[in-house]
Amino acid sequence: MNKSIHKVLSTIVPVRHENIDTDQIIPARFLKATNKDGFGKNLFRDWRYHNDDEAQPKTDFVLNHPIWKGRILVAGKNFGCGSSREHAAWAIKHHGFDVVVSSFFADIFKNNALNNFLLPVQVSDKFLDLLFTLTHSDPSLEVLVDLEQQLISIPSTGDSEAFEINNYKKTCLLNGYDDIDYLLSMRPEIEAYEKQ
Amino acid sequence: MGKTIFEKIWDKHVVKSIEGGPSVLYIDRHFIHEVTSPQAFNGLEHRGLPVFRPRQVVATADHNVPTIDQHLPIREEHSRKQVDHLISNCARTGIELYGLGHPYQGIVHVIGPELGVTQPGMTIVCGDSHTSTHGAFGTMAFGIGTSEVEMVLATQCLMQSKPKLMRISVDGKLNPGVVSKDIILHIIALISASGGTGYFVEYAGEAIRSLSMEARMTICNMSIEMGARGGLIAPDETTFAYLKGRTFAPSGADWDRSLAYWRTLSTDEDAVFDREIRINAADIEPMVTYGTNPGMGIGVSGMIPSSHALPESEKNSFRKSIDYMGLKEGQLIKGQPVDYVFIGSCTNSRIEDLRMVAEFVKGKKKADNVEVWIVPGSKQVEKQAREEGIDKVFEAAGFQLRQPGCSACLGMNEDKIPAGKYCISTSNRNFEGRQGPRARTLLASPLTAALAAVTGKVGDIREHLN
Numbered sequence A: 001m002n003k004s005i006h007k008v009l010s011t012i013v014p015v016r017h018e019n020i021d022t023d024q025i026i027p028a029r030f031l032k033a034t035n036k037d038g039f040g041k042n043l044f045r046d047w048r049y050h051n052d053d054e055a056q057p058k059t060d061f062v063l064n065h066p067i068w069k070g071r072i073l074v075a076g077k078n079f080g081c082g083s084s085r086e087h088a089a090w091a092i093k094h095h096g097f098d099v100v101v102s103s104f105f106a107d108i109f110k111n112n113a114l115n116n117f118l119l120p121v122q123v124s125d126k127f128l129d130l131l132f133t134l135t136h137s138d139p140s141l142e143v144l145v146d147l148e149q150q151l152i153s154i155p156s157t158g159d160s161e162a163f164e165i166n167n168y169k170k171t172c173l174l175n176g177y178d179d180i181d182y183l184l185s186m187r188p189e190i191e192a193y194e195k196q
Numbered sequence B: 001m002g003k004t005i006f007e008k009i010w011d012k013h014v015v016k017s018i019e020g021g022p023s024v025l026y027i028d029r030h031f032i033h034e035v036t037s038p039q040a041f042n043g044l045e046h047r048g049l050p051v052f053r054p055r056q057v058v059a060t061a062d063h064n065v066p067t068i069d070q071h072l073p074i075r076e077e078h079s080r081k082q083v084d085h086l087i088s089n090c091a092r093t094g095i096e097l098y099g100l101g102h103p104y105q106g107i108v109h110v111i112g113p114e115l116g117v118t119q120p121g122m123t124i125v126c127g128d129s130h131t132s133t134h135g136a137f138g139t140m141a142f143g144i145g146t147s148e149v150e151m152v153l154a155t156q157c158l159m160q161s162k163p164k165l166m167r168i169s170v171d172g173k174l175n176p177g178v179v180s181k182d183i184i185l186h187i188i189a190l191i192s193a194s195g196g197t198g199y200f201v202e203y204a205g206e207a208i209r210s211l212s213m214e215a216r217m218t219i220c221n222m223s224i225e226m227g228a229r230g231g232l233i234a235p236d237e238t239t240f241a242y243l244k245g246r247t248f249a250p251s252g253a254d255w256d257r258s259l260a261y262w263r264t265l266s267t268d269e270d271a272v273f274d275r276e277i278r279i280n281a282a283d284i285e286p287m288v289t290y291g292t293n294p295g296m297g298i299g300v301s302g303m304i305p306s307s308h309a310l311p312e313s314e315k316n317s318f319r320k321s322i323d324y325m326g327l328k329e330g331q332l333i334k335g336q337p338v339d340y341v342f343i344g345s346c347t348n349s350r351i352e353d354l355r356m357v358a359e360f361v362k363g364k365k366k367a368d369n370v371e372v373w374i375v376p377g378s379k380q381v382e383k384q385a386r387e388e389g390i391d392k393v394f395e396a397a398g399f400q401l402r403q404p405g406c407s408a409c410l411g412m413n414e415d416k417i418p419a420g421k422y423c424i425s426t427s428n429r430n431f432e433g434r435q436g437p438r439a440r441t442l443l444a445s446p447l448t449a450a451l452a453a454v455t456g457k458v459g460d461i462r463e464h465l466n
């Protein structure tokens, strides 16, 4: 797993649906593991296979189609709503994505993604539409996500848009720091807080 | 400028604010369960860290447990392993576990309040999105991911950015047959499944104030279904009366001290919200959902909307959803046959829910075409139902009263709705496959579900009240 992110230049995998909840990203019956491995193969499980059978892939679903590949997942608005399961972020990351682009993210998913070095990039509805349209006519379209500059761009057309991320999180992602490292360094302040 | 309750609780729990970033927030109570905690314990072990404040953590097994024959070992291997992990993790780190067989076991958001662990003014987290339930007591309670569970286990703190604040006031009185589940389904239909994202909600107004604690929990529970970080209600005499005498509620001089603090937890007159919504209680009908997100709800007398009026970008998702449900645009929802009735989940599995169902069902029988599962939220709810004779009413009606757990709410344990079947459910999510692969869920109140249990189809409870 990449533990830091700077720039990602890649083709994109488009999933053009709104309100994709974490039950779709990874159904509950795959949450029985006690470690973090193996979730990638169950990403979008019920959209990917007929009758829950890996021998019967749904050929029209993007993840099963060889022309759609890359490290950037692009999805419709309100991505990651519903259950707080971090397994959703693990599944996306393990499948090989480093960035998810949408015009709107659910709060808990966004935190979970950031905690796993999966960068959520929130763009305008217009830019999202542009990505869907361009990649539809040319699946080899490349997109560049530059965390340092907070910019997502399409090199072949020159279109670009800035995205938000708070400074603290940005520093964590660029350097591969965890929140937990920071919190552990705060122990004396935490103990002082408890005494007041 | 005055403060909202949320701000009062937030300010009291900030250990440190980071310039241009999140705050370090102290967490009073941490609930854990078997599904979202194992990787957090692994992480701690990996780093060689102990649990920092084990006495502030409470554990239960709920998601992955069977709801019959709980005295036997769990049959499904992976579920059993996960529950066993929880047992050994808690034993090793000194965390109190109310596991299978314990008289306090139950759904995490049912047991916290009923044991009096949940108290006004607290910060409460759990690796579960419906942690918002605890907000009914005037707490700042929200769901977190597993990395955050690990952070809280390690430091009793979290990094959080302050959310925006929204107040939703429900004024006036509810009509007969309309209960708290209908209020929240109405609100979500109004502002959509993402309308609350980025916000923490305070529910206010006469219709909210007049609700019991259990009914308030139903409302706060579903805050997450509009995307909100959490939802809360100011504590009042109803809250204090509910808490008094509970197992872990303060007593004696502690009670008086706590009560004095709890009474300060109201939103000041001149406090300002980022968004305000007012709803008239009289406009709310019994609600039912027809689609695959909780915002797709209508009054039970209504028609499934048409996709024509929707923006182009939303048409696809809407049609996919209606197709999945096997329903038609423009169809009346009333009269839609169902195959299963599920009364349970952290939204509606408390004793008042069971009483409400029993009162309506008494002397009636279930329809031939339906199977009815009643799953109490906790061992204590189950016990009380038996003491009150509610179990006999269900038995006579042909309903199955099962043992406590999340059950058919999430299609993880053995209780799943078969592919293609319709289930009217008192739970909180109607997502594709939520209750099992290709299962079709219609969310409704316990009353509307009880009616469907005896008629075999969706009906209007208002036509059946004397």
Ligand code: SF4
Binding pocket: B062, B063, B107, B108, B109, B128, B130, B345, B346, B347, B405, B406, B409, B410, B427, B428
């Ligand atoms: S009852 Fe359902 S929503 Fe509630 S905690 Fe269990 S799985 Fe989650």
